[in-house]
Each structure stands twice: as structure tokens, then as C-alpha cells.
Amino acid sequence: MAKTLSFTCELPNGVHARPASHMEQFCNKFASSINWTNTRTGATGDAKSVLSLIGTDTLLGDKCLITIDGLDEDEVLQQMQAFINGEFAKCDEALPQASHEDKDVAPLPRSLANLAPVTVRGNNVSTGIATGKLVSVNAFDFEKLENLPALRSMDEEKSSMASGLKALAHGIERQLQIAHGTESAILKAHLSIVSDTSFHQHLMNRVSEGSSCAEAIIATARHFSNQMKQSKSEYLRERELDIRDVSFQLLQQIYGAANFDNKLVLTEDSVCLAEDLTPSQFLELDKKHLKGLILSRGGSTSHTVILARSFKIPTLVGVEQTALNSAIGTQIVVDANLGLVATNLTDPVIRYYDQELNVQKTLEQQQGVFKNIQAQTEDGKRLEIAANIALPIEAKAAFNNGAESIGLFRTEMLYMDRQTAPDEDELYNIYCQAIEAAHGKAIIIRTMDIGGDKPVEYLNIPHENNPFLGYRAVRIYKEFFELFKSQLRSILRASAHGSLKIMIPMISSMEEILWVKELLSQVKHELRENKIPFDEKIPFGIMLEVPSIAFIIDQCCEEIDFFSIGSNDLTQYLIAVDRDNEKVANHYNSLNPAFLRTLDHIVREVHRHGKWVGLCGELGAKGSVLPLLVGLGLDEISMSAPNIPATKARLAKLDSKECRLLLNKAMACRTALEVEHLLAQFRMVQHDAPLLTSDCIILDSDLRSKEEVIKTMTDNLYLAGRCRYPNKLAEDLWAREDVFSTGLGFGFAIPHTKSEHIEQSTISVAKLANPIMWGDEEVRFIIMLTLNKHAAGDQHMKIFSRLARRIMHAGFRDGLFNSKSTFEIEQTLKTELEM
Known part of the structure; x- marks a missing residue:
């Protein structure tokens, strides 16, 4: 007689594919037929089939009945009860739910917002700006x-x-x-x-x-x-x-494929709109014409998105298709920097994005010269610039972008978003794929940093209140011994084909180092016995992110070859701040003098013992902090690949001795705010840039609105290396315009601000081909004052007042209006302002 078992579904998300897969695998071990009935819906499914189980539409709280019929039904019944209460009950904890709630989005830059563009917002996962015809790419209908x-x-x-x-x-x-x-x-x-x-x-x-x-x-x-x-x-x-x-x-x-063909052929510059794309669908699209990608679904780590990033295709996800249906077949803009799609393009919006694309192209040309040269300071001090990657497919793009090595291969992504762990051969092939792209350059592979804030569902690690300080990384390796051993074997096997280094995350004690080294020796011995080749001298290092290691560096150096500072975690552990906790997040600041002193101690101690030290946290990509990192004397800094050319370009302008003096001053500061002011002053005087130069003078430009003028002039400061965030500088200028228009009459306007976003105080000039409206005034000549707020004092008001007085004189105005060159304008202003 058939056996039955009844229970209530306790899975928060019901029986979807993942728990159904667990049930299917369990049931297929037995000969008996096993049927699942949802008493709420009356639907019955074969428990040995994922699709059949899903079809029962079982939700949280549904009463379920399992019927077992066959020779081993008693054994099935006994094991089924334990399975349902154990493994099955835990297999649905971490499944994320899709959310279509409106999220807070950053406001548009004023120079764009004032143009009233028609936009749809999304999440940017591959930056850049693209224009093209919107084309719908649907799965086979x-x-x-x-x-x-x-x-x-x-x-x-x-x-x-x-x-x-x-x-x-x-x-x-x-x-x-x-x-x-x-x-x-x-x-x-x-x-x-x-x-x-x-x-x-x-x-x-x-x-x-x-x-x-x-x-x-x-x-x-x-x-x-x-x-x-x-x-x-x-x-x-x-x-x-x-x-x-x-x-x-x-x-x-x-x-045959010829009878059922769903391949989309792009014949012109296009932006593709889809609910989702498989990697194969993406690869089929002609990259010559594919300019942008808009997906309803997908995340920053999906394989298709990573492919888009490697091809430098601006990509947005989380965009509802219905919001763009009316735009299909029309020209649109994907702004994956701001996270928007612009439709119903007006001429002012088109001109805005023409300018954005021009800035993007100019910047790429400026920074492109540094891609393939060795990173070093102006005085010849070497600092290796490396890339952080999460999947092997990112390696080629990183090296093409100028990476001198891979400073951090985060392997946890290889274990996440799947139902089972990768096996040794799969990992080996993944590492070999990255090695192939490296062409002999070094790759640091960080062993899996999973658990804690990076849950892996099939490991069933319980949720924790404070995952950053919890059961994660090296701390889980003993429990998941075979998983870790498999990863070590795969790394060692791959090391026979290229330059690999092994790095262990979250090390806090010598005991952990010794345990890992013992296991590593064991794995090496097994490979030797099986005559499997590997690099006998593969470097072995640790992440320095737990403060305790900073005080036993001498002992660590006896056992390891290198350190890599995880600046994100080291900051929050040292200052005891959970950076995801809104109430204390304002205390999370890597410019805290205590943190800078800790970094200095680490680098000096590591070098004193003849070892190598890099830094692979977010701090490495911050241009404003680069002088301090140079001052530390780090051997390497690692960052996301798109930041590498800009970092190399900034590095080439720095003097290592000046940077060391700057670091000494920063460590003597009492607050992070003092350090910020110090860095601002350093940037301002670094090259002693003159207040007025021909580089910041624009002649007879076809600018047609106040918005275009402010955007173009702030962009010009950005390209001249005088401003880090042109949109923020423009916002400071607009804030003053909101109070009163700076149009002074006689065809002149003098927009002005004291701002932290201008690194070298500058007087910029634009003489327009045709007059524009500036408030109630018609204007053709703009003199823009952007002075560094940390050093300007009352300088900007003195200059403003002097200019306002001189504009009252026809001779001064005529001299500027009749100037034929930037040199004439520069000399006239320098004379009149007594510069």
C-alpha cells in the first residue's frame, strides 16, 4: 500500500526552481514513484521533475501531501521526513525577490535638467554614453x-x-x-x-x-x-x-536553423532593448552597430552584462520595456553614467549629448597615451597599476585598458548564483582562461571570500546580524575543507601555465596562516605524487584587512611572500564602523589620520622585512588620494579597469618626494577634514597653474544657451585637469545664478563661485558667435570665475568687482569684443586685472 506524508510548505518563496531541484535530486535516488500534491490548488506533480513540481504552484503556508508507491517506499518515507525538515527547509532563505518599486535616483545635472528632457531611469552596470536607433530584441515568440x-x-x-x-x-x-x-x-x-x-x-x-x-x-x-x-x-x-x-x-x-531563425541583423547604429539576453544572443549582435544595451532584467554580475562591459557597451538594467515601447524605431540616448534613457530628443538635448560624447572622446585620447606605458611618477618612481576582476572574461578588457597585472581576482563570484559549487576542472579552466589573456603578466587569485555578506545558498550558512565580522572567508575553510582544497588544487594546476599568486582573505592570526600553509603543502605533495605539474615557487600572500595583522607583520613575513591591503574592510574594522549602517556611516572615512598612520606603519614594516605590499580596495581608484598612496611607497595599487588610464595619467604628474612630505603632513593632522583641506591645497599648488591661460579661452563658439555655456566651460576645465567633477562645479555656479543672474549688461556675464570642485582657481572666457539670453540680458561675452574655496579668501569678489567696473568702459568692452585671438584676450585681461 502506498505511503503518504503531509506537511506545510515553509519556504518563503514557495517551490520555485531551486528548492524543486533539491527535491528532484533527492527523489531520483529511489525506485518508488513519488508524487507531490498541493491541497490548496489540487495540482499534483511528479517529485522527480523540477518542472512538474513548479507546476503545483506551491506557496508559503500551502498544505502538501506526498504519496510514495514502490518497493522502497518505507525507506523513502523515513528519509523524506528528515529531508523536508532539514535540507529542503533551508534551501530558500537567500533567494532575492525582484523589486519594481521606485527608487531614489540622483538628480540630473542642471545643464541637462533645464532642457526638460524626456527620460526613463535605470541602473547603470556598464558606463558610457551611446546614441542610436532603439531596436527591440525579443526572445523567440x-x-x-x-x-x-x-x-x-x-x-x-x-x-x-x-x-x-x-x-x-x-x-x-x-x-x-x-x-x-x-x-x-x-x-x-x-x-x-x-x-x-x-x-x-x-x-x-x-x-x-x-x-x-x-x-x-x-x-x-x-x-x-x-x-x-x-x-x-x-x-x-x-x-x-x-x-x-x-x-x-x-x-x-x-x-534546422534555417527554418527557425531568430537572429537580429543590425544595419545601423543601434541601442538594443530586451527583457533579457543570453550570452549567445549578445555575442551574435554585430558590435560594429551595437552602441548600447537596455535590459529589463539582469544585474551587475550577470554574464551578459560582463560581456557588455568587456566590449565597452553602455548598459542599463531594471528598465521597464513598456516605458520605451513608443520610442522603438526612433533615435535615443543611453546615458549609462547618469543611469537614464533619453527619448523624444529635442535639438538642445541632442546638442548636450554631442558635447558629452566629445568630452568622452577627448578624455579617451588624453588618457589613451598612458595605456601601454609603464606607470611611474614624474621623478621615475615605479608604482604598478593593476586591475580587480571577478570573472576571467574581464581579464582581457583589463589588460587592453592598461593593467600591468591582476591585483585581485575575486573568486567568490565563481561560487555564487548557481545550485552547486564549481568542481576542480571547471576552476582550473577558468584560471587558465585568465592566464591566456595575461600573456605572462601576474595574476593574484584570492581564494573564496564567501559567507557573511556574500551568501552561497547551497552551503546553508546561517544568516548573521553582522556578516562583515562573522563566519566568512578563511573562517569557513575548515568546515568546507574539500571545497577549499579543490580550489587550491585548481590554482596550483593552473600555475603551470602562467604567473599566478595565491592570496588568502580575512586572515587575523598566525594560526590561520600556518593551517593554510600546511594544507597547501599537502596539496603540493599530492600533485607531485600524481606527476601533475605546478609552479613550485608560487607566491603565497594574505589580505591585510584585519587590524591584528598590522601588529605581527614581522612574524607574518617569516611565512608569506606578499600582502595586499583591503582598504575598505581595514577602514571599517580599524574605526569600528559598519559602512552599511546609515547611522554611523558618516564615521567611515579613509582619510582619518589614524588610518593613514596605520597604512604607513604597515608599508614601512613590510618593506623593512623585504616583502611586497599592494592595495586593492576602492581607495586605489580615488584620484584625490593618489598622492598619499604614492607617499606611502606602495608597490602596487589595484582598481577596476576603467580607472586605470586616468590613474596612470595622474601618477605621471606627481613627484614622489613631494607626496611623501604631503603624507607626513596628513598624518600630523587631527581630523579627516583637515586632511581633505590639505589635499585640496596640494592639488591647487601642485603645478602652480596660472589663473588665466589660453587653454581656458573659447573664441566664436556656437553656444546657444546659458546651459550650453556653463556646461562647455566647466567641461573645458575638466579636460584641462583643473576640475575633477564638472557637473558638481556647474551646480555651484547654478546655485549662485538661482539667487541673481550674473548678466551685467553691455553683452557681458560674469558667472562665479568659490568651490571645492575646482582644483586650480581659474578665470575662463567664452566669446560667442551669436548673443544668447542670460536671464533678462542678451549676452555675448562670458568671463567665468571658479576659485578654490580653500584658498580663495576674498579674491573672487575683488576680481568680480574690478571686472564689473572695467565693463562700464566702452574701450575695455570693444577691446575684448574685437580680439582676434585667445592671446589678445589673455593679455587684455591680465593688464586690466593687474595680474
């Missing part, structure tokens, strides 16, 4: 299929279906042999669908009822897609895309 292949005999249809499923499964298995990371996880998901008993059964049932293979596939795709579309789970909706993808591949497998 089974509702629009016409002229299906003719129906054959039932035996032929059954044979074609069976052979098609078998061939498709074999094809995916072959792809899996060479796939890596996220691509591998996608292929495994597709293989699980192709092998699913309910998927097979639904297809074959349709054929047995008289449908052709094409009709059966379409009906099956609709059936399972409709089930998944109704789910509130983001994960499950993503599986709906997989169902359509696999069904389409099956159609192609049986009837």
Missing part, C-alpha cells in the same frame, strides 16, 4: 509562428522528437566541456530542462495526440512558460527564459 512544417506520420514524429532531444542534450554536454563560470551554469540549467521527465512527457504526449514535433514544442513551451511567468520569484522568471531558449534550440535541432 512562439505566438507568432506561421507556416509550420507539415505533419508526418506519428512514428516519424516520435522518432524525430526522441532523436532531437538526445542530440540537443549531447550538444549541450559538448559545450559544457569547454564552458566556464556563468556560461557553464547556464548550460547546466538548459541540460536539466532537456533531461526533465515532465518536459519529455509533455512533448511526447502532444505527439501521441497527433501533433507534429513543432506543434508539440510550441505547446510545451507555452505550458511551462505560462506557469513560470506568474511567479513572483525573479529566479523562476529567469527559468522561463531558459524554457523558451531550450524549446527554440529543440526546434532548430529537429528542423
Whole structure:
């Protein structure tokens, strides 16, 4: 007699793909048939099929009945109870839910906002600006299929279906042999669908009822897609895309790709709009014409987004397709710096983005010369500039962007967003892929920093109140011993093919170092015994992020080869500030003199013992802090790849001895604010830039509005290296314009501000080809005063007053209006202002 078991579903998100997969794997170990009934809906599914289980629509609180019938039913019943209360009850804790709530978005720059653009906001995951025709890229639409292949005999249809499923499964298995990371996880998901008993059964049932293979596939795709579309789970909706993808591949497998072609051909500069794209769909798009990408779904770490980043395609996610349906076929702008799509483009908005693209192009040209040269200071001091990556596909883009090494390969991404851990061979192939892109340059592989704030669902690590200080990184390695050992083996095996270094995160004591080294020695011994090659002298290092290590550097140097400072965690641990806690986040400041003194102590002690030390936190990419990092004498700094050219360019303008003196002064400061002022003054006097130069004078420009003038002049300061954040400087100018217009009559305007966003105080000039309205005044000549607030004193009001008085004189005005060169304007102003 069949056995039954009843229980209440305790999964917060119900039975979606992930818990269904756990149940399927458990049930397939037994011979008995196992059926799952949701008593609320009355739906019954085969517990050995993920798709069938999902079809029961089981939600939190639903009463469920499991029926077991077969020779081993007693054993199943006994183990099922323990499974449901144990593993199954815990497999749904960390699944994120999609949210379409309105989020706070940063305000638009005033020079754009004043133009009243029509915009849709999104989340930027690959920066840049692109223009092009908006094109919809949809997954294969089974509702629009016409002229299906003719129906054959039932035996032929059954044979074609069976052979098609078998061939498709074999094809995916072959792809899996060479796939890596996220691509591998996608292929495994597709293989699980192709092998699913309910998927097979639904297809074959349709054929047995008289449908052709094409009709059966379409009906099956609709059936399972409709089930998944109704789910509130983001994960499950993503599986709906997989169902359509696999069904389409099956159609192609049986009837040939020529009969079912969904390839989009781009014939002009285009921005592609899609709900989601698989990596293969993205790779099929012609990159010559693909200028931007807009996705409804996806995150910053999805494989498609990482591909877009590597191709430098500006990309937004989280944009509702319906908000852009009316813009399909029209020219739009994707501004992935501000996180928006601009539609219904007016001429002023088009001109705004023409200027933005011009600035982007000019900046790339300025910084491009530094991509392929060795990073060093003006006086020849070397500082290696490295890249941080999370997946191997990012390595090539990083080296193309000027990276001299990979300073941090965050391997935890290889373990996340999947149902099982990667095996040794998969990891080995991933590391080899990065090595191939490096062409002999070094790669530091940080072992998995998972747990804590980076949950991995299949490990079932309990949630913690303070994950940053909790059970994570090296602290979980003993419990997940085989997982860690597998990673060490894969790194060592890959080291035979290139320059790899091993780095362990979250080290806080000598005991941890010795334990890892002992295991590493054991793994090396096993590889030698099996005659598997590896680098016998592979460097071994640790992340220095826990303050305790700063006080045992001498002992650490006896056991390790290098250190890499994790500035983000070291800051919050040293100052005891949770940077994600809004109430104390204002205390999180890496310019705290205590933190700077700690860094100085670390670097001096490491170098005193003849070892190497780098820094791989967010601090490395902050241009304003670079002089302090140079002053520390670090051997390397690592950052996201897009920041590398700018960092090399800034580094080339610094003198290492001046930077050391600056650091000494910063460490003597009493507050972080004092350090900020010190850095501002250093930037201002660094090259003793004159207040007025020809570089900041624009002649006969076709600027058509106040917005264009302020934008162009602040952008010019940015390109001249005098301003870090042109939009913020422009906002300071607009703030004064809000109080009163700076149009003075006689065709002149003098916008002015004291701002922290101007590094070298500057008088900028623009003589326009045609007059524009400036408030109620018609203006053709603009003299803009942007003075550093830390050093300006009352200088800007003195200059403003003198200019206002001189403008009253016709001779002065005529001299400026009639000037034929920037040199004439420069000399006239210098004489009149007694500079």
C-alpha cells in the first residue's frame, strides 16, 4: 500500500526552481514513484521533475501531501521526513525577490535638467554614453509562428522528437566541456530542462495526440512558460527564459536553423532593448552597430552584462520595456553614467549629448597615451597599476585598458548564483582562461571570500546580524575543507601555465596562516605524487584587512611572500564602523589620520622585512588620494579597469618626494577634514597653474544657451585637469545664478563661485558667435570665475568687482569684443586685472 506524508510548505518563496531541484535530486535516488500534491490548488506533480513540481504552484503556508508507491517506499518515507525538515527547509532563505518599486535616483545635472528632457531611469552596470536607433530584441515568440512544417506520420514524429532531444542534450554536454563560470551554469540549467521527465512527457504526449514535433514544442513551451511567468520569484522568471531558449534550440535541432531563425541583423547604429539576453544572443549582435544595451532584467554580475562591459557597451538594467515601447524605431540616448534613457530628443538635448560624447572622446585620447606605458611618477618612481576582476572574461578588457597585472581576482563570484559549487576542472579552466589573456603578466587569485555578506545558498550558512565580522572567508575553510582544497588544487594546476599568486582573505592570526600553509603543502605533495605539474615557487600572500595583522607583520613575513591591503574592510574594522549602517556611516572615512598612520606603519614594516605590499580596495581608484598612496611607497595599487588610464595619467604628474612630505603632513593632522583641506591645497599648488591661460579661452563658439555655456566651460576645465567633477562645479555656479543672474549688461556675464570642485582657481572666457539670453540680458561675452574655496579668501569678489567696473568702459568692452585671438584676450585681461 502506498505511503503518504503531509506537511506545510515553509519556504518563503514557495517551490520555485531551486528548492524543486533539491527535491528532484533527492527523489531520483529511489525506485518508488513519488508524487507531490498541493491541497490548496489540487495540482499534483511528479517529485522527480523540477518542472512538474513548479507546476503545483506551491506557496508559503500551502498544505502538501506526498504519496510514495514502490518497493522502497518505507525507506523513502523515513528519509523524506528528515529531508523536508532539514535540507529542503533551508534551501530558500537567500533567494532575492525582484523589486519594481521606485527608487531614489540622483538628480540630473542642471545643464541637462533645464532642457526638460524626456527620460526613463535605470541602473547603470556598464558606463558610457551611446546614441542610436532603439531596436527591440525579443526572445523567440512562439505566438507568432506561421507556416509550420507539415505533419508526418506519428512514428516519424516520435522518432524525430526522441532523436532531437538526445542530440540537443549531447550538444549541450559538448559545450559544457569547454564552458566556464556563468556560461557553464547556464548550460547546466538548459541540460536539466532537456533531461526533465515532465518536459519529455509533455512533448511526447502532444505527439501521441497527433501533433507534429513543432506543434508539440510550441505547446510545451507555452505550458511551462505560462506557469513560470506568474511567479513572483525573479529566479523562476529567469527559468522561463531558459524554457523558451531550450524549446527554440529543440526546434532548430529537429528542423534546422534555417527554418527557425531568430537572429537580429543590425544595419545601423543601434541601442538594443530586451527583457533579457543570453550570452549567445549578445555575442551574435554585430558590435560594429551595437552602441548600447537596455535590459529589463539582469544585474551587475550577470554574464551578459560582463560581456557588455568587456566590449565597452553602455548598459542599463531594471528598465521597464513598456516605458520605451513608443520610442522603438526612433533615435535615443543611453546615458549609462547618469543611469537614464533619453527619448523624444529635442535639438538642445541632442546638442548636450554631442558635447558629452566629445568630452568622452577627448578624455579617451588624453588618457589613451598612458595605456601601454609603464606607470611611474614624474621623478621615475615605479608604482604598478593593476586591475580587480571577478570573472576571467574581464581579464582581457583589463589588460587592453592598461593593467600591468591582476591585483585581485575575486573568486567568490565563481561560487555564487548557481545550485552547486564549481568542481576542480571547471576552476582550473577558468584560471587558465585568465592566464591566456595575461600573456605572462601576474595574476593574484584570492581564494573564496564567501559567507557573511556574500551568501552561497547551497552551503546553508546561517544568516548573521553582522556578516562583515562573522563566519566568512578563511573562517569557513575548515568546515568546507574539500571545497577549499579543490580550489587550491585548481590554482596550483593552473600555475603551470602562467604567473599566478595565491592570496588568502580575512586572515587575523598566525594560526590561520600556518593551517593554510600546511594544507597547501599537502596539496603540493599530492600533485607531485600524481606527476601533475605546478609552479613550485608560487607566491603565497594574505589580505591585510584585519587590524591584528598590522601588529605581527614581522612574524607574518617569516611565512608569506606578499600582502595586499583591503582598504575598505581595514577602514571599517580599524574605526569600528559598519559602512552599511546609515547611522554611523558618516564615521567611515579613509582619510582619518589614524588610518593613514596605520597604512604607513604597515608599508614601512613590510618593506623593512623585504616583502611586497599592494592595495586593492576602492581607495586605489580615488584620484584625490593618489598622492598619499604614492607617499606611502606602495608597490602596487589595484582598481577596476576603467580607472586605470586616468590613474596612470595622474601618477605621471606627481613627484614622489613631494607626496611623501604631503603624507607626513596628513598624518600630523587631527581630523579627516583637515586632511581633505590639505589635499585640496596640494592639488591647487601642485603645478602652480596660472589663473588665466589660453587653454581656458573659447573664441566664436556656437553656444546657444546659458546651459550650453556653463556646461562647455566647466567641461573645458575638466579636460584641462583643473576640475575633477564638472557637473558638481556647474551646480555651484547654478546655485549662485538661482539667487541673481550674473548678466551685467553691455553683452557681458560674469558667472562665479568659490568651490571645492575646482582644483586650480581659474578665470575662463567664452566669446560667442551669436548673443544668447542670460536671464533678462542678451549676452555675448562670458568671463567665468571658479576659485578654490580653500584658498580663495576674498579674491573672487575683488576680481568680480574690478571686472564689473572695467565693463562700464566702452574701450575695455570693444577691446575684448574685437580680439582676434585667445592671446589678445589673455593679455587684455591680465593688464586690466593687474595680474
